[in-house]
Amino acid sequence: MFRIAALLAIITTMILIASNASTAHAQYPPPDASLTVTASQTTATAGQQVTVSAVLRDADGDVLANQPCVARVASQPGTGASVSPTDITTDGNGVARTTLNVGTTPGTIQVEVVCGTIVGRVGVILGAAAQPPLSPIELPGTGSGPDTPSAGLSALLLLTAGAIALLAARRYARLGSGRRSRGAASGTAN
Amino acid sequence: MSAQTIACGPRLRLRAARRGNVLAVILAPLLIAGAFEGYRMATVMRHINEGRASLQRGEDVLETRRLDATAVELRLARDEFESAGTDFAVARSTMRRDPLLWLARHVPYVAHQANAALDLAEIGGEASVIGAAGVDAADEFAAIREERDGTLLEQSVEVLDRTGPSFNTIEERLSRVDAIRSGLGGGALVPPLSGAIDELDARREKVAGIVETYGDARQFLPVFLGFSAPRCYLVLAHNNAELLPTGGLVSVLGQMCLDRGRMTAFEFTDAVEFGLDWIRATSAYEAPPQPLDRYLLKGVTWNLSVSNWSPDFPTAAREAQRFYALGGGVQVDGVIGINVRTLERLLSVTGPVAVAEYGVTATTDNVFELTETYTRDPSEPEADRKEFVALLAREVLDRALHPEPGNWSRFIDLVQKLGDEKELLVYMNDPAQQGLAGDMGLSGEVGYAGGDFAMLVDSSVNGTKLNAVVEETVDMDVRLDTSGAAHTTVSIDYFNNLAPWEAGRDPALVKKLMLGGVYGDYVRLYVPPRSTIVDVRDEHGTVGTEEAGEELGLTVFGRFITIGRDERRRLSFDYVTPTVVDVQSGRDAIYRLTLRKQPGQRALPVTLRVGTPEGVRIATVSVNGTPAEPSDDALRFDLATDHVIEYSIERTGAQ
Numbered sequence: 001m002f003r004i005a006a007l008l009a010i011i012t013t014m015i016l017i018a019s020n021a022s023t024a025h026a027q028y029p030p031p032d033a034s035l036t037v038t039a040s041q042t043t044a045t046a047g048q049q050v051t052v053s054a055v056l057r058d059a060d061g062d063v064l065a066n067q068p069c070v071a072r073v074a075s076q077p078g079t080g081a082s083v084s085p086t087d088i089t090t091d092g093n094g095v096a097r098t099t100l101n102v103g104t105t106p107g108t109i110q111v112e113v114v115c116g117t118i119v120g121r122v123g124v125i126l127g128a129a130a131q132p133p134l135s136p137i138e139l140p141g142t143g144s145g146p147d148t149p150s151a152g153l154s155a156l157l158l159l160t161a162g163a164i165a166l167l168a169a170r171r172y173a174r175l176g177s178g179r180r181s182r183g184a185a186s187g188t189a190n
Numbered sequence: 191m192s193a194q195t196i197a198c199g200p201r202l203r204l205r206a207a208r209r210g211n212v213l214a215v216i217l218a219p220l221l222i223a224g225a226f227e228g229y230r231m232a233t234v235m236r237h238i239n240e241g242r243a244s245l246q247r248g249e250d251v252l253e254t255r256r257l258d259a260t261a262v263e264l265r266l267a268r269d270e271f272e273s274a275g276t277d278f279a280v281a282r283s284t285m286r287r288d289p290l291l292w293l294a295r296h297v298p299y300v301a302h303q304a305n306a307a308l309d310l311a312e313i314g315g316e317a318s319v320i321g322a323a324g325v326d327a328a329d330e331f332a333a334i335r336e337e338r339d340g341t342l343l344e345q346s347v348e349v350l351d352r353t354g355p356s357f358n359t360i361e362e363r364l365s366r367v368d369a370i371r372s373g374l375g376g377g378a379l380v381p382p383l384s385g386a387i388d389e390l391d392a393r394r395e396k397v398a399g400i401v402e403t404y405g406d407a408r409q410f411l412p413v414f415l416g417f418s419a420p421r422c423y424l425v426l427a428h429n430n431a432e433l434l435p436t437g438g439l440v441s442v443l444g445q446m447c448l449d450r451g452r453m454t455a456f457e458f459t460d461a462v463e464f465g466l467d468w469i470r471a472t473s474a475y476e477a478p479p480q481p482l483d484r485y486l487l488k489g490v491t492w493n494l495s496v497s498n499w500s501p502d503f504p505t506a507a508r509e510a511q512r513f514y515a516l517g518g519g520v521q522v523d524g525v526i527g528i529n530v531r532t533l534e535r536l537l538s539v540t541g542p543v544a545v546a547e548y549g550v551t552a553t554t555d556n557v558f559e560l561t562e563t564y565t566r567d568p569s570e571p572e573a574d575r576k577e578f579v580a581l582l583a584r585e586v587l588d589r590a591l592h593p594e595p596g597n598w599s600r601f602i603d604l605v606q607k608l609g610d611e612k613e614l615l616v617y618m619n620d621p622a623q624q625g626l627a628g629d630m631g632l633s634g635e636v637g638y639a640g641g642d643f644a645m646l647v648d649s650s651v652n653g654t655k656l657n658a659v660v661e662e663t664v665d666m667d668v669r670l671d672t673s674g675a676a677h678t679t680v681s682i683d684y685f686n687n688l689a690p691w692e693a694g695r696d697p698a699l700v701k702k703l704m705l706g707g708v709y710g711d712y713v714r715l716y717v718p719p720r721s722t723i724v725d726v727r728d729e730h731g732t733v734g735t736e737e738a739g740e741e742l743g744l745t746v747f748g749r750f751i752t753i754g755r756d757e758r759r760r761l762s763f764d765y766v767t768p769t770v771v772d773v774q775s776g777r778d779a780i781y782r783l784t785l786r787k788q789p790g791q792r793a794l795p796v797t798l799r800v801g802t803p804e805g806v807r808i809a810t811v812s813v814n815g816t817p818a819e820p821s822d823d824a825l826r827f828d829l830a831t832d833h834v835i836e837y838s839i840e841r842t843g844a845q
Contacts, residue, residue, distance in 0.1 A: 027439070027461070027462060027465050027490070027493050027494075027495035027496055028486045028487050028488070028490055028496065028653060029487075029488050029489075029490055030653070031486075031652050031653040031654070031705060031710070034485070034652065034708065034710055034752050036750060036751070036752055037736075038728075038732075038733035038734055039732065039733065039734030040731075040732055040734075041732055041734070042723060042724065042725045042726050042732055042733075042734045042735055043723070043724070043725070057708065057752065057754075058706070059705055059706040059708065060706035060707065060708065060755075061706060061707065061708040061752070061754035061755060061757075108738060110736075117488060117489075118488075119484045119488070120484070120750065121480075121484060121736055122733070122734040122735075122736055123734060123735050123736055123737065123738060124734060125723060125735070125738060
C-alpha cells in the first residue's frame with residue numbers, strides 16, 4: 001500500500017520512457033573497423049618477453065590484411081619496458097605481432113597498437129600485486145538453520161495461534177486427565 | 191470351598207463396595223473438573239481457530255485485492271480483523287484466568303512455555319489491530335481514488351497525509367509487538383512455539399520494512415514532487431539495445447518541472463541535436479575515459495549521450511548534469527534514468543497503445559522496433575525524430591496517471607519491479623533526498639559493503655543496437671581457500687544471435703540498427719577492493735587485461751572483445767580476492783557474495799559454484815534470504831535483480 005507513494009513519484013518519469021530508442025550516431029563517429037589487442041600473458045615476471053597480437057577487422061567483421069600498424073608502450077611504471085618491432089603489418093589473418101620486453105619495474109605496462117585511426121590496447125602486469133594473507137582462518141564447527149521465508153504477518157499469526165492451540169490442548173488434556181495434585185488444585189479453583 | 195471362605199464373601203463385597211464409593215467420591219469431582227476444563231479448552235481452541243480463520247480471510251482480501259479492493263471488500267476485511275481481535279482477546283482472557291495455566295506459569299520450564307503462549311496470543315491481538323490499520327489505509331486510498339480530482343502526482347501527498355495515521359498505528363503496534371517479543375527472551379521453547387517465534391521475527395522485519403519505506407516516502411515525495419518548492423529534473427532516456435553502464439546510450443533528454451505535483455514544464459530534447467548544438471557552438475572538447483575514446487568516440491569529445499561511463503548512477507548523473515549545463519541546459523534538482531525495458535514493462539500493464547497518426551499499435555513485443563523504425567535518421571532533413579515517441583508517450587502517460595479500475599495493484603507491482611531491476615534510477619542533488627532515494631532502492635549507487643562482490647558491466651562500443659539480440663550467460667566458479675580468500679573465475683559466454691532477428695526485416699532497417707553485425711563490447715568486472723588479476727582469457731587462451739585498477743571502492747578489470755555476426759565467444763577473468771569469508775564469533779563462517787545487476791541489462795542466467803578447502807563444508811545456502819538447494823553443486827538463477835547469496839560454512843563432520 002505504502003508503495004503507491006513511490007509509484008506516484010516514479011510514474012512521472014515514465015513519460016519519457018518511450019523516447020529512448022532513437023538512432024543516434026552523431027555522438028560518435030560512424031563505426032568503421034575494430035582492433036583487438038591481446039597479450040600472451042596477463043601477468044609476467046621481470047625480464048620476460050610477452051607476445052602482443054593485434055587483430056584488425058572491418059565493420060563487417062572481416063579481417064584486414066596487409067595493413068600497416070604501429071606498436072608502442074603507452075604507459076609503464078618505469079622506463080625499461082619496450083616493444084620490438086614497432087612497425088608491424090597485419091598478415092593474411094589480419095593479425096600483426098610484436099614483442100614486449102616487460103623490463104624490471106613492477107606495475108602495469110600498457111601496449112598500444114595503432115592501425116590508421118584505429119587504436120587498441122592491452123596491459124601486462126609485472127609482479128602481480130601482493131597476494132592476500134594466507135594465515136588460516138579458524139572455522140567453527142557448528143551450523144545454523146536457514147533463514148525463515150516471509151509470507152505475511154497474519155500467516156505468522158496463524159502459526160502462532162496454532163502453536164498456542166496445540167500447547168493449550170496438550171496442557172489441558174494432561175491436567176484434565178488426572179494428575180492428582182493439579183487436578184485437585186483445578187477443582188478448588190473452579 | 192470351605193465354610194470360612196463362604197462366610198468371608200459378604201464382607202469382601204461390602205469392603206469392595208465401600209472402596210467403590212470412596213473412588214466415586216474422589217473421581218467425580220475430578221471428572222467434573224476435567225469436563226469443565228475440557229469445555230474451557232474447547233472454548234479457547236474455538237476462539238483461536240476462529241481468530242486464525244478471520245485473520246486469514248482478512249489477509250486474503252488485502253493480499254489479493256490490495257489497492258483495487260472495493261468498499262464492500264474492505265468492509266469485509268475490517269470485520270474479519272475485528273472478529274480476529276475479539277477471538278484472540280477472549281482466548282487470552284480465558285487462558286489468563288485459568289488456574290491450571292496460572293499454576294503452570296509458576297513451574298520452572300513450563301512457565302516459560304506458558305508465558306510464551308500467552309505472549310504470542312497477545313501478539314495475535316496486536317496483529318489484528320495492524321490488519322485493521324491496513325484496512326484503514328486502504329479505505330483512505332480508495333476514497334481518494336474515487337474522488338478522481340487531479341492526477342496521481344497531485345494526489346500523492348494527500349494519500350500520504352491521509353494514510354499517515356494508519357501507518358502511525360501500525361508503527362505503534364509494531365513497537366508493542368517488539369516489546370512483547372523482547373520479553374520472550376531466548377530460552378528453549380517447544381517446537382510449535384519456537385517455530386512461531388522464528389516466523390514472527392521474519393514477519394516483523396517485513397512489516398518494519400514497510401513502515402520504514404513508508405516513512406522514507408513520506409519525507410521524499412513532498413520534496414520530490416515540488417510541494418515544498420518547485421523542482422526540475424533532467425530525465426535521461428537510455429536505449430538499452432545499445433547498452434552502456436547505467437542503462438544504455440542516452441538518446442533523448444527530458445526536462446520535467448513539478449510544482450505541487452503538477453507538471454509545469456515537460457520538454458523532449460533529442461540528445462543528438464543537443465550534443466551537436468553544443469559542439470557547433472563551442473567546439474569544445476571534453477576528454478573522455480580512455481576506453482570510451484579508444485573504441486567509440488575516437489577523438490570526438492565526450493558528450494551527454496555517452497556520459498554514463500560509470501556504472502554508479504550518482505556519478506553518471508553528475509556527469510550528465512555537467513554536460514547538460516555545458517550545452518545550455520538549466521540547473522536541475524536531480525536526474526531520473528529510465529530505459530526501453532521500462533517502457534516494455536509499462537505497456538504490459540497499460541495494454542497495447544494505439545498511435546493513430548502512424549496507424550500502428552505499440553505493444554511490449556514491438557515497441558523497440560516501432561520506435562526505431564519511426565525515429566528517423568538525423569540525416570533526413572524533414573524528419574522529426576521526436577514525433578512518434580512524443581505521441582506514444584502522451585498516451586502511455588495518460589494511462590499511467592489514470593489507471594483503470596483493477597489495475598492499481600499491477601502498477602504498484604510494476605514500480606516495485608522496475609526499482610528492483612534497476613530500470614528506474616533517481617539521483618537527487620540534495621544529499622538528504624539522495625539518501626532517501628537510496629533507502630528506497632532507487633539510487634543505483636555502486637559501492638562495496640564487505641564480503642565478496644561482483645558486477646559485470648557491458649558497454650556497447652561499436653555503435654550498434656545489437657544488445658537487442660546478443661545472448662549472454664555467466665558462469666562463476668569460486669574456490670575458497672583456508673585464508674578465506676576467493677579464487678574466482680567469471681566466464682561470460684556471448685552469442686551474437688542476429689540471424690533470427692534479421693530474417694524478414696527490411697534490410698535497410700537492419701543495416702541502420704546493426705551496421706555490419708559486429709558487436710563490440712568493453713567488458714568490465716567490478717570485484718572486491720585489492721583483488722588481483724591472474725588471467726584474462728578468451729576461448730583460445732590468454733588475451734590479457736586492458737584495465738586493472740580501483741574505482742568506486744572496488745577493483746575493476748576491463749577488456750575489449752568483439753563478437754561477429756552469429757558468433758559465439760567466451761571471455762574469462764581469473765582473479766583472487768582478499769579475505770572475504772566472515773568468521774563470526776561462536777557461529778558459522780559466512781561467505782556472502784553480492785551480485786549486482788547492471789541497469790538496462792536483461793536478466794542474465796548465472797551459474798554459481800562455490801568450493802571450500804579441505805576440512806570444511808557448506809552447511810546451508812540462501813539466496814536473498816531464502817534457503818536454496820544447489821543442484822549438481824551449482825546454483826542457477828537469472829540476475830533480474832541484485833542478488834545476495836550466503837553460504838554458511840562449518841567443519842567437516844560437525845553436527
